[in-house]
Amino acid sequence: xxxxxxxxxxxxxSKPRRWHILVFLAPALLVYTVVMIYPLLETLRLSLFVAGPxxxxxxGLDNFARLLGDPRLAASFWNALSxxxxxxxxxxxxQNPIGILLAALLSMPGLRLRGFYRTAIFxxxxxxxxxxxxxxxxxxxxxxxxxxxxxxxxxxxxxxxPWLGQAQSALITxxxxxxxxxxxxxxxxxxAALLSIPDDVIEAAEIDxxxxxxxxxxxxxPLILPTIGIISILTFVGNFNAFDLIYAVQGAIAGPDxxxxxxxxxxxxxxxxxxxxxxxxxxxxxxxxxxxxxxxxGVAVYLFGIQRRMRRYQF
Amino acid sequence: MKRIxxxxxxxxxxxxxxxxxxxxxxxxxxxSWRNDDLPIWNEKIIPAFESAHPEINVxxxxxxxxxxxxxxxxxxxxxxxxxxxxxxxxxxxxAQFTQGYLAALNxxxxxxxxxxxxxSAWTTDDGATTFCVPMASVIHGFIYxxxxxxxxxxxxxxxxxxFFAVLDAIKEDGTYTPLAMGTKDQWEAAxxxxxxxxxxxxxGEEGRLALISGEQKLTDxxxxxxxxxxxxxxxxxxxxxxxxTYPDSQNLFTLGRAAIFPAGSWEISVFEPxxxxxxxxxxxPVKAAGDKCYISDHNDIGLGLNAAxxxxxxxxxxxxxxxxxxxxxxxxxASPGFFSLNSAAVPLENELAQEFVSWREDCETTIRHPAxxxxxxxxxxxxxxxxxxxxxxxxxxxxEDAAKITQDGLASWYEPQQSN
Numbered sequence: 001x002x003x004x005x006x007x008x009x010x011x012x013x014s015k016p017r018r019w020h021i022l023v024f025l026a027p028a029l030l031v032y033t034v035v036m037i038y039p040l041l042e043t044l045r046l047s048l049f050v051a052g053p054x055x056x057x058x059x060g061l062d063n064f065a066r067l068l069g070d071p072r073l074a075a076s077f078w079n080a081l082s083x084x085x086x087x088x089x090x091x092x093x094x095q096n097p098i099g100i101l102l103a104a105l106l107s108m109p110g111l112r113l114r115g116f117y118r119t120a121i122f123x124x125x126x127x128x129x130x131x132x133x134x135x136x137x138x139x140x141x142x143x144x145x146x147x148x149x150x151x152x153x154x155x156x157x158x159x160x161x162p163w164l165g166q167a168q169s170a171l172i173t174x175x176x177x178x179x180x181x182x183x184x185x186x187x188x189x190x191x192a193a194l195l196s197i198p199d200d201v202i203e204a205a206e207i208d209x210x211x212x213x214x215x216x217x218x219x220x221x222p223l224i225l226p227t228i229g230i231i232s233i234l235t236f237v238g239n240f241n242a243f244d245l246i247y248a249v250q251g252a253i254a255g256p257d258x259x260x261x262x263x264x265x266x267x268x269x270x271x272x273x274x275x276x277x278x279x280x281x282x283x284x285x286x287x288x289x290x291x292x293x294x295x296x297x298g299v300a301v302y303l304f305g306i307q308r309r310m311r312r313y314q315f
Numbered sequence: 316m317k318r319i320x321x322x323x324x325x326x327x328x329x330x331x332x333x334x335x336x337x338x339x340x341x342x343x344x345x346x347s348w349r350n351d352d353l354p355i356w357n358e359k360i361i362p363a364f365e366s367a368h369p370e371i372n373v374x375x376x377x378x379x380x381x382x383x384x385x386x387x388x389x390x391x392x393x394x395x396x397x398x399x400x401x402x403x404x405x406x407x408x409x410a411q412f413t414q415g416y417l418a419a420l421n422x423x424x425x426x427x428x429x430x431x432x433x434x435s436a437w438t439t440d441d442g443a444t445t446f447c448v449p450m451a452s453v454i455h456g457f458i459y460x461x462x463x464x465x466x467x468x469x470x471x472x473x474x475x476x477x478f479f480a481v482l483d484a485i486k487e488d489g490t491y492t493p494l495a496m497g498t499k500d501q502w503e504a505a506x507x508x509x510x511x512x513x514x515x516x517x518x519g520e521e522g523r524l525a526l527i528s529g530e531q532k533l534t535d536x537x538x539x540x541x542x543x544x545x546x547x548x549x550x551x552x553x554x555x556x557x558x559x560t561y562p563d564s565q566n567l568f569t570l571g572r573a574a575i576f577p578a579g580s581w582e583i584s585v586f587e588p589x590x591x592x593x594x595x596x597x598x599x600p601v602k603a604a605g606d607k608c609y610i611s612d613h614n615d616i617g618l619g620l621n622a623a624x625x626x627x628x629x630x631x632x633x634x635x636x637x638x639x640x641x642x643x644x645x646x647x648x649a650s651p652g653f654f655s656l657n658s659a660a661v662p663l664e665n666e667l668a669q670e671f672v673s674w675r676e677d678c679e680t681t682i683r684h685p686a687x688x689x690x691x692x693x694x695x696x697x698x699x700x701x702x703x704x705x706x707x708x709x710x711x712x713x714x715e716d717a718a719k720i721t722q723d724g725l726a727s728w729y730e731p732q733q734s735n
Contacts, residue, residue, distance in 0.1 A: 255705065256499070256706075278410055
């Protein structure tokens, strides 16, 4: 439905061409093409070539065969991919439930200092990952950190370990740092979803005697499920693109012994090179392409498998 | 109207002439990873050159060390790199040369001031073409806190047994951390650990060249033994050394909380302004008293000419000067711990630097084994050695397994290692 301004009769006879739509879209489309679509296509193209003595040479899917066929390259690729899944799993199991819990607490009627809690929990998400990484490295440092000291105060110093330096704990530690940083985002989204539930629905539930926990699980949770779905997919895309925090905390080598290596750091080291290792941009582009397809597959599964079955409630 | 035209003409005259004056002065830009050296270049080296060559203006524009290789590679490819490129040694600079980014410098006046060994880090495999002027090498060893040694009545160790006896004594006392080293950054474990002590076990160049020719393997006892020694170090490192970074180790030592720092000579200029105790240095301990000693005297830094530089003539003038003894003297004394590769003897003022360089007289020198030829394949032997050294010290891999992993990696692409 449009609101029609009175137009001259001649123009009304032929259907008006809406050139202004194209004109207004053009700048954004142009910028998006230059900085997003073109680099993406260029990456896909790079992965099909190798560097030869006389420039690039087309090799088809050889780079992919090499990455997945060479035992060493394949080992580091699968290691990075499985670390990525662990990273994602920890976010799904820790960050999002805590986010939901915090949002539920925030939306409780009669809570005081609501604004303060909301801000305090959200602040880390707007800080730079460089700062976050630096702060947490200091907190957890066995030499200068406050955590051994604080644990000592309560007589639990024996529980302290150099978590970031041990292969079995480093990935979990980095994931939890990331959870700490980003828990504000699911909290805010769910909080907004909870607020949008009309009061009469809640009142009706209360009249029926559904209160407290059962009210949350029977009334509110089903209503915010679409939002949880959106958060899950955002977490998935964010986690499989992750790089910055690992780089800030563990360096590009993602030690110890590759235990925190995820696809992002593997891509960085392969593409740009690292210290005495020379960069191989074609193999790097191959990893980037696989990351693209993994994320695409995940999003597709969500869209067609989950999103379409989800029921939406209209008020 | 006439006034405007006159004004424009006048303005163009001024602008034009200033442009001319500008053209006479050539500006050279130096790409480097040594951002620690910025004051030295700006205050000492560049003024010395510019006073002799007022027509050339030099700018030192360093990048961060870890990004340097990739950043300068991208700049060279895009044609935006500076006129002078600081060269990493061996395979890395060689790759830049073979891709055509560095110019040959065989006919550079002054290049004859360097021996073949000094030039080896920046010469093609056939020895025909040199493409960077050698600037400095670094020597590995151990820096120790003389005050702590005096307090505990310790002698500088010469053999491995004495070394561990000293470490035991410091640990016994309990006041200080015996060794300042961590494994978090991985490179520290290999560079200060394996590359530091291993030449004594594999007999320097003899072992390194045998590895290149395929006569020795990394799983041979002389290559495994350094890992076994490193594994023993873990008992003397600080609490939670697994999460201790290289700057942590530096702080631990300069604050006087640790007695011995497994070092490279480049630490001298970093440590000296920070410490309030006296530092000494000793070379990697040998197996038995009287054994021949071997040290890692690693060609580390050179300066090359960007093949696409528009100011090639001026840049060559500068490089000639870098090859002179005048530069060698300024540089070696301004950044102690970076030892000139110039054939002419350079008098050093810094005592600690003198100590390091004096080892050249009674020990055989060698370079880090993955640097030349063995470092150009995938997987990268250098980075594998970092990881395995750290794993061995952390106790997550045995010395034998570590050696096997590096050997398998090398053999996967290096033909001379595949035949046997």
